[in-house]
Amino acid sequence: MKQPEIIIKVGLHPILFRLLAFLAALFVLFPLAFSFFVPGNDLFQKISIALNISRFIWLSGIAISLFVFLAVASGKKLKLKFSKKNSLYLLIASLLLFSAYAFSLSDFDGMLREGAEVNGTFALQELPPDANIGRQRGPMIVSNPGSESLNPDAGRFLTIPLLADSLQISEVFLEARDQKLRKEVILEIQPAEDLTITWQGVWHGSLFFDNVFNPYTEVFLQVNGHDYNVTEQYASLPEHVSGWLEITISKEHLKQGSNKIELLAKTSEGIEENVGFVVGKGFARDNSTLFDGSSWKEVDGEILMYTKQSNNFLFSALFKLGFILKFLAVALLFLAVFGITFTRFALSKLRKELVFSILAGGLVYWFALVVEESTKLLAESTTFFVYFLLKVSGFNAAFTLQGAQLTVQLNQFAIRISEASAGANNVIYFLVAFSVLLLFNWKYLHLKKALVMYIPGAFGAFMVNVLRLYIVLVLGAFVSPDTARMLNEATGLLVFVAYFVLFWYLTLGFMEKRVKELKKKLRIRQ
Missing domain, CATH: 1.20.1260 (Ferritin)
Known part of the structure; x- marks a missing residue:
């Protein structure tokens, strides 16, 4: 029957x-x-x-x-x-x-006073030898999304680290002697005593990464036109690693209302170092600007700088x-x-469903954050695996792993593997899609076995992207570069969907409790 x-x-x-x-x-x-x-x-x-x-x-x-x-x-x-x-x-x-x-x-300044923390350190993206040829002068902004952030919740009561707020930050540098960076600091009353100004500073060599600050370069903060030498503060930082710096400003040089604080660098001999600030992206108050030699222009975000004084209650x-x-x-x-x-x-x-949803939701969200914050590592891993497959296939390939330049080349065709094409999206898509299917089918699956499948499934999603880039390189080198580029742009999501459907079908027998009953109840056709 x-x-x-x-x-x-x-x-x-x-x-x-x-x-x-x-x-x-x-x-x-x-x-x-x-x-x-x-x-x-x-x-x-x-x-x-x-x-x-x-x-x-x-x-x-x-x-x-x-x-x-x-x-x-x-x-x-x-x-x-x-x-x-x-x-x-x-x-x-x-x-x-x-x-x-x-x-x-x-x-923004109030958050910094209350104990907001900067997480992560910047790794300046090293450019290839010819990158500076013909490059326009202007502020260089370096940002590795996910790895550097401002955490306001670090100064709050009962904060759970996994659930802490996260605001992306970046760096802005001076690259020419006639440039300045400015932040306007508002003081509600005339200071009765000297004030300490604290900011996130950073520097890097204009030509070399030698971790040595040029002794002939001097750095100044101009406070309402008065110079304060902050060379020692900047020289105390490792190259291209940001850190909190501070200096005490005379009350005579401050005033009620708007106070203009400007960063500039001077050099008497040799190559001038590039100095700069860290900025919180997205907050726009029109108080953080850069003078490019002809006019003041807004910086994308707000400079992390504040005066050490109490916030209102x-x-x-x-x-x-x-x-x-x-x-x-x-x-x-x-x-x-x-x-x-x-x-x-x-x-x-x-209660069981409630506890499971909190734990499962937290686990999936945490893993997605880890993947998102590991995009640079994933990009480097993708570059290596694509190169490895090419060498195993007998091709004479080459690759570079140098900062932002993650490139694999076969014959005269090369692809640059950026953080966006490193497979992080595939892994996150897999986590979400697999979690949804487990959610609907959990009564018919062995949950322990299903949870174990997250690991090979996520790794498979990453390797599918590697295989896709491998095929794109081979087509670009031996068939047509235009065809390869078109394939690269059009197949990312399609390849993932095909992989996910195949993965679910192949692993269903391992995860399910009773094969025939499950396939009937969920209307799955072989």
């Missing part, structure tokens, strides 16, 4: 509509609050910064989505009654907490409580959308 097929109608469950409402509110309330308090004219840029800066918001969305799907898959009757009046109050309270948290991010208190505020804001938003009744039911009847 033919058994009826079982179709899981997950998409029709009413709680999924609430999940969509929760995610929409989560990714709208905080960005809007952030946009209201943080200076700048570009609304979309501020919304983008808000979504990128808060890891806690993203992890909350991932974990709660996992939990809702697991609750539906559990087959238990979910209690979804809630009071519209209470939900409105909770929603308003959540918005107020989001606003308080966003306000604690509104003062309100900002300091909200900043210290910032991590707690955003946690409470998300919790109240959950109560507003899903209701107190469902929350009580979840805590008493769905």
